[in-house]
Amino acid sequence: MEEFKLFDAEYKFMDIIWELEPINSTELTKVCLKKLGWKKSTTYTMIRKLAGRGILKNENATVVALVKREEVQKHDSEVLLKRTFNNSLPIFLATFLQDKKLSKQEAEEIKKMIEEATK
Amino acid sequence: MEEFKLFDAEYKFMDIIWELEPINSTELTKVCLKKLGWKKSTTYTMIRKLAGRGILKNENATVVALVKREEVQKHDSEVLLKRTFNNSLPIFLATFLQDKKLSKQEAEEIKKMIEEATK
DNA sequence: AGAAAAGGTTTATCACGATAAACCTGACTT
DNA sequence: AAGTCAGGTTTATCGTGATAAACCTTTTCT
Numbered sequence: 001m002e003e004f005k006l007f008d009a010e011y012k013f014m015d016i017i018w019e020l021e022p023i024n025s026t027e028l029t030k031v032c033l034k035k036l037g038w039k040k041s042t043t044y045t046m047i048r049k050l051a052g053r054g055i056l057k058n059e060n061a062t063v064v065a066l067v068k069r070e071e072v073q074k075h076d077s078e079v080l081l082k083r084t085f086n087n088s089l090p091i092f093l094a095t096f097l098q099d100k101k102l103s104k105q106e107a108e109e110i111k112k113m114i115e116e117a118t119k
Numbered sequence: 120m121e122e123f124k125l126f127d128a129e130y131k132f133m134d135i136i137w138e139l140e141p142i143n144s145t146e147l148t149k150v151c152l153k154k155l156g157w158k159k160s161t162t163y164t165m166i167r168k169l170a171g172r173g174i175l176k177n178e179n180a181t182v183v184a185l186v187k188r189e190e191v192q193k194h195d196s197e198v199l200l201k202r203t204f205n206n207s208l209p210i211f212l213a214t215f216l217q218d219k220k221l222s223k224q225e226a227e228e229i230k231k232m233i234e235e236a237t238k
Numbered sequence: 239a240g241a242a243a244a245g246g247t248t249t250a251t252c253a254c255g256a257t258a259a260a261c262c263t264g265a266c267t268t
Numbered sequence: 269a270a271g272t273c274a275g276g277t278t279t280a281t282c283g284t285g286a287t288a289a290a291c292c293t294t295t296t297c298t
Contacts (some may be wrong), residue, residue: 009286010201026244043286044246046219061245070214073203077215077232084192089221090228096196097236102208104194109209111230114126117216118226128256145274163276180275190246 003053004067004075010055012036013046017056018069025061040091123186123194125174130191131155131163136175137188197229 006014016031017023023031025047032038038046047063050056056065085092102110135150136142142150144166151157157165166182169175176183202234204211221229 007285025246028191029245038286039288040245041247041289045287047248058246063185070217073201073214074217076199076203077211080195082216084195089215090225090232092196093229093232095192096208098189098193101238102236104234106209107170110212110233113209113212113216114216114221114226114229114233117219117221118223119220128253142273148275157256158258159275160259160277164257169275177276206297 003055004072004081006055010046010050013043014050014055014065014069014072017063017065022062022064025058025063028063033111124198125191126130128172129169132162133169133174133184133191136182136184141181141183144177144182147182159205164172 013032013036016035017028020028020031028047029038029040029043032041032043047056047058051058055067056063081087081089081092084097100111132151135154136147139147139150147166148157148159148162151162151165152159154228166175170177172232174186175182199237200206200208200211204214
């Protein structure tokens with residue numbers, strides 16, 4: 001459960017991996033240098049730390065994610081709702097939708113999902 | 120915009136203030152000692168930092184919040200949706216609702232809110 | 239063979255959020 | 269007047285996430 005928590009730098013890094021995986025580690029150091037301004041050793045430090053937590057693996061110089069982007073997103077959402085909205089989706093929506101307008105299409109999509117999630 | 124970002128300790132602290140405001144500062148140090156285990160100086164440090172950012176004010180030994188809990192909640196929600204879900208509420212919900220069930224009542228409340236937010 | 243590049247690890251440094259010790263002033267109390 | 273307590277500020281310490289310098293081994297290229 002706790003393993004999905006990513007810090008800011010880790011999240012930016014994983015964003016690159018999710019986009020490009022599987023990716024060669026040397027290639028990854030170049031992308032990180034370009035996109036994040038990181039030195040080679042910084043990238044390898046990140047690889048090692050995240051590998052140790054089971055977030056990704058690095059085998060034969062090939063880096064792949066072990067957790068899906070959606071799992072992390074879901075975890076982050078649950079943390080926010082628990083911490084901030086007492087785990088209530090209606091309270092979250094009431095706050096989030098203040099002064100906001102939805103398009104007709106968005107509204108339809110959402111209502112459909114709500115239907116499907118209702119027992 | 121950026122001023123609403125609260126770090127973990129700050130958030131816990133503001134939670135107490137939102138609950139008890141207006142509150143005398145000495146009283147507040149006692150509550151923080153009890154609920155958070157903070158020494159007096161820690162509480163005053165927090166007060167000063169948050170006052171400097173316009174989150175609260177301390178006048179005549181009385182502390183009151185200058186931003187409402189809901190403003191911060193809304194800000195946090197928007198940050199999550201932007202950072203994680205490309206600012207799309209449907210994508211957020213699709214992820215969040217995976218494997219979850221809603222009660223009939225929750226579903227009704229949500230649909231009503233969606234209606235109201237649709238132009 | 240010798241140089242260069244790939245593919246790393248070890249060990250630090252740095253920034254900053256979290257927490258607090260020590261100190262100060264003024265009002266009230268005995 | 270001496271002590272106590274309210275109401276703070278100044279200045280540190282500490283933990284840890286973010287970043288990297290220095291070093292090492294193995295493979296590849298000339």
